[in-house]
Amino acid sequence: MAQAAQKPEEKCECGGDLEWSRSCGAKVCVKCDNHKGLARCFCGWSKTSPGRGREELEEAGETIDPEEPSDLTNDFEAMFS
Ligand SMILES: [Zn+2]
């Protein structure tokens, strides 16, 4: 039986699996919610201030658009893979 070559899965620091989150535009840990490569996220996650990610982004002058164009998300995903 031939074994399919699997590319190594990226893991979080905590050892949890990272799964691509389309809404966050980042890879998110299924265990601890860590966003790979991000410090804070529109979904509210923040490395430094849990639950305040969105506020922090607003304070930083980021425009938060709830309707994300899917084309943009696809481009972003392609960049990461
Ligand atoms: Zn997020």
Ligand SMILES: [Zn+2]
């Ligand atoms: Zn984790």
